[in-house]
Amino acid sequence: MKQLFRFFTLALSLCLASCGGGDDVIELYSLRLEPKNGVVEIGKTLQLNAISDPVYTDLVYDWSSADEAIATVDGYGVVTGVKAGAVQILCKYGTERIARATIQVVDGSDIPVTPGGDPSISLESLLNYKMIFSSRQLVYPGTVMQCFDFHDASENGYIYFTQCASDSSTGNKWLVALSRVKRGGYGDSTRSGETMSLRWFGHGTVLCVEKATDGGEDFMWVNSNGTLSSKEYTNNKTFSRFRFKANATYEHSAGETFYLDSYKDASGKKWTVYDQQVNIDFENRRLLIGCRSSGTRHNVIYDLDAVLALKEQTVSLTRTWGGESGTNTSKKTETTEISARVLDNLTPLGSFRLPSYLNTGKYDQPYSCSHQGHAIYGNAVYWYEGNAFETTSGSGVYDNSMAFVEVFDYNGNRLVPRTKVAAVSDFTNMKTLLNLHNNCYCEAEGLQIKGGNKLYLGITTHIAGKSSGNRLSTILEYDCSVE
Secondary structure (H helix, E strand, C coil): CCCCEECCCCCCCCCCCCCCCCCCCCCCCCEECCCCEEEEEECCCCECCEEECCCCCCCEEEEEEEECCEEEEECCCEEEECCCCCEEEEEEEEEEEEEEEEEEEEECCCCCCCCCCCCECCCCCCCCEEEEEEEEHHCCCCEEEEECCCCCCCCCCEEEEEEEEEECCCCEEEEEEEEEEEEECCCCCCCCCCEEEEEECCCCCEEEEEECCCCCCEEEEEECEEEEECCEECCCCCCEEEECCCCCEEECCEEEEEEEEEEEEECCCEEEEEEEEEEEEEECCCEEEEECCCCEEEEEEEEHHHHHHHEEEEEEEEEEEEECCCCCCCCCEEEEEEEEEEECCEEEEEEEEEEEECCCCCCCCCCCEEEEEEECCCEEEEEEEEEEEEECCEEEEECEEEEEEEEEEECCCCEEECCCCCHHCHHHEEEHHHHCCCCEEEEEEEEEEECCCCEEEEEEEECCCCCCCCEEEEECCCEECCC
């Protein structure tokens, strides 16, 4: 499915590490480069400036280029373009503190255009065979895919996905199954034999996969420490980062934990939030937390390296959990102290809020359908929502589902207008391609943006209608280009 998406942003990679050092070494809390991204023509120069916290004006830095065939850099941060391409410029202080910026070297006749004007996204074509995954592979065929992610787009690369399983006795959605499968061809029915069980983590609405660089298993980012509300484990204040480990069972959280109770917007107003769902742009070092307060969806953007540089603190969590069959854990409410990196006093790069239009029928408004995923890339936040509807026509039941994509900047200004995803409601082709009956109940589930030029949308279909436990999930791939 080839769609047109007009959006462009320069790549930025900024990496900060904590400074070790002894008593005679100046300690830097952070180090960054300005400008945050850069374009330089072949044969011309661009000045990069190292900015430290605390600010020092007399430090000597070690500058280097990752590829001097593309660009060189001198000891003062002056970059010289050599040939067209993208290259990382590194600035080091000591052995541990390092900042990186990605510089594009261009021919003078081919300077890229930055975002501006009236960019748009078109998702108006109907469904075709541009699909990369079928949930015939899902470990729980009767449970929908909540989200997905991957970093290897090859046919043999892994796709990771979450499913939220309900307890047969209580109906509580208490278990997130986090699985992976080889991508394979369309219609591949090879089921995952590699699944993690995340008890009482939450809903698994958003999943983010971090490629391991040390040869070990990939890292998973997902919400954690859910608390029972009605039948849902939600209202979590944390998300966790841990390695994928097939057949492992974790309870409440795992690995490193990150905590957010409140944040301040640009005006200084404090917002208390819950239901933290994280997405990360590792290329541009940005972290997006989608979260909630009463009647409002919040989108809060942080510098990823600033988050990772936070020191762990002890915080108190009150959780209600248990009572599900087979767990030997009765329902309980307890206050527990955990160790976490606390984001509350970290200044966001930006934030914006979407008031709820749920159940109003105003489908031209953001958050008028159920939230189904969000993602960040460069200076843009991608928002995905949808509702699943069945309608009866004659003797058959037909799908009338809908989904929308919208793109915002960090302040909530629209970069891409709210656009309906025609493929989600394309009953005729959905029925044919997925070999369905006349009853096709479709839900939007999960969104990812890769490299700024590929958009991926997840949809889950109940083969025989809303009450059916036999479900398929598909990931739609949209090609992106710049005009």
